[in-house]
Amino acid sequence: MVELTTYNMKPKTLRRLGLVSLLLIAVAVSCAKKPAAPLPQPAPPPPVASASSPVAPPTATTSTQPIDDSVPVPVRGDDAINSRSIEDLNRNSPLKPAFFGLDSAELDDAGRSNVAANAEILKRYPSWVVTFEGHCDERGTAEYNLALGERRAVAVRTYLVGLGIAPDRLRSVSYGKEFPFDPGHTDAAWAQNRRAHFVITSK
C-alpha cells in the first residue's frame, strides 16, 4: 500500500510483484523443507551396482582407514525412494510428467525422454504399478477432452511397453480438462495442464 503511493505503481505491477515474492517465499520454503533431496541423481547407478556396493568393502590393506565414509549415496538413494509412502512419492514424484502440444497426443523429444527416465525407475522398482493420467488444457471442449486425455495416456503406454515395461503394471485414466494442475488461463498454465501425469498406485 505504501509502495503504491510512493512509487505510483500500477496495481497490476504490484500484483505481479506480490506474486513473484510469493513464489520466492514458496521456493525458499520448499528448499528449506527438504535439505536432503531424496530424488535420484541424474544418472543413478544400475540396481545391480547399488545392491553390491554395501558388501564390496575395500581390501584388507586399508584397514587403518575407517570405512564410515563409504556409506554410499546410491544405497541411500534407493532406500530413500522405497521407504517413502506412496502419497509422499506422488506428491514429490521421481516420475516425470510428459507434456503435450495443443490438441496433440504426440510425445515430443522431451516427452519421450521423461517417459524413458520413468521407465528406468520402473525397471529399478519392479513391484511398482503406475497409473498415468491424461490431462488436457481448458481450451478444448469437456466432451472431446475426455477422449484426448485417453489418447495421451495411450501414447505413453505404447512407449513404455516398447521400452520393456510389462503392460500389467500400467494403468491409464483420462481426466480430460476436469483436474487442471494450474488453474490459470495463460499459455504457461495450459502447457502445465496438457500432460500425462504418472501416479504410483502400488509398490
Place this chain on the structure above:
Amino acid sequence: MHASRTNSPTPWMLLILSVVGVALLAQVPAPAPAAGAPPAQPQQPSEIQLVISGDPGTPPRYAVPDFVALSPDLAELARTLGQVLWDDLNFEREFYMIPRDTYATIPTARTAEEVPLAAWRELGADAVVFGTVQRTDANTVRVQIRLFDVRSRQSAFAKEYSGGLANPRLYAHTASDEIHQQQRALRGVARTKITFSSDRNRETIAGPVQNREVKEVYIADYDGQNQRRVTANRQLNLMPVWAPDARAIAYTSYRRGYPDIFIALIYQGLQETPTNGVGQNWLPSFSPDGSQIAFTSNRDGNPELYVMNRDGGNVRRVTNNPAIDTTPTWSPNGTQIAFTSDRSGQPQIYVVGIDGLNLRRITTMDSYADRPTWAPAPFNEIAYAARTGPGYDIRIFELATGMTRQVTFGEGTNESPAFSPNGRHLAFTSTRTGRVQVFTMGRDGKGLKQITRDGSNYTPGWSN
C-alpha cells in the same frame, strides 16, 4: 412427475391426484349470457376446441393475475401460482403475455362469475386466467384453473387439480402444458427437468499433487427451480442425460477410479451399471425409445462408439477408426448417430447409421466442433459447439438444407447444447456471467434464461 405420460406413480405424481374437468366445466356457466355465444359444448371437456385468437396477424394476448386464495394462509402460494403460470405460458412465445404489473386497475374477482371480462378487454386481453387455491387438508390443496375467452365470454379451459404441497409450482406447470396442448396443439416443457454436473458443493478429494474439486449430478425444474443433488460419491460425475421416461439419468462417473457409465433411477434411489466392467466407458446417450444406449469406450484400444441394450447386453461396435470417435447423439427415429471424430485431424461432426454404414461428415466450416445434439422431430437439425475464437459458440446444422446457423455470438464461451423435448429450446453452458453456468434459449437464440447460479455448472441434459 409427468402425470399424463407415465403409468407408474411417483412421489411427485401423487401431487396431482385428480383432474376433474368434467364436473367443473359443467358447473361453470359462461360468466354472463353473451349474445350470439356458440352453444355450449356437451359432455367431455377434452373435446372442447375453443381456440382463443388475437387480432388478425397477432398472437392472442393473455393475462394471468394472481390466483385467489380461498384459504387465508395460501395468499403467497396464490401469487406464486399466477407468476409461474405466466412464466410458463410466456416460455413458448405462442402468446403475447400482458405484463403482470399492469393489472393493478382490474378489480379482483373472488369467483369465476365475478371475473371482470370487460375490464380485461379494456386492457387488451384476449384471454384471462382465473385460478383459485384452497386448502383441503393439513397438507393438501385443491387448485382450480380456468381460461376465459374475453371476447366470447366462453370458458375455454377448466381443470381442477388436488394433491400435496411438496412442489406446488407443478400445478401451474401442468396447467401450462395442458393449455399449450389445447390451444396450440403444442407439447409444452413446463413439467420437464434439466440435469447437469456441478462443483457447487466445493468438495475435494486428494489428488497426487493437490486436492481436486469433484462434481456431482444435479437436477432442476426446466425453469431452474427446485435444484437438488442426485449423486453423492465425491468423485467426478459428468455429462448426465435423461432416459426418455424421465425417471433415470445416465452419466459418466469416476467413482471406481476410471470413467464408467452409471444409471441413477432417481425415484427409487437405485443404480445400474450396464457396462459390466468392460473397459472404460463414457458419454452415454439413450436411444429415443430408451431401449439402447450409445457410448464411447476404449475397450478395443482407442475411443470408439458402441451401442448396447439398456441392460448392457448386445454390445455392437459402431465405429472402427484409429482416430477418436466420441460424443454420440441419436437421430429422432433411432437409426443414425451423430458424433465427434478427429479423423480429419481436428474434431468434427459426423453422422453414421447405427450399423456403422453410410458415414458422412456434416461440419465443414469449423476448425473444431464437438457435442452434437440431434433435435427431436419435426426439427431436422443438429446443434453443436463450434470453436469461434478463444471460445465456442452454438451452431445448428439443418440436415435438409445443409445450412448452418449460429445462435450465440461470443458472449463468453458457449458449449454443450442440449435440446428440449419439443425441439424449440436449447440448454447450454456459457461463461457470459463469469463462471460456467447453464442457460436456456429458444432455437432461434432468443429468450435467454439463466438456470444455475451456484458454483460452476456443466453439460446439461433436458428431460422429456
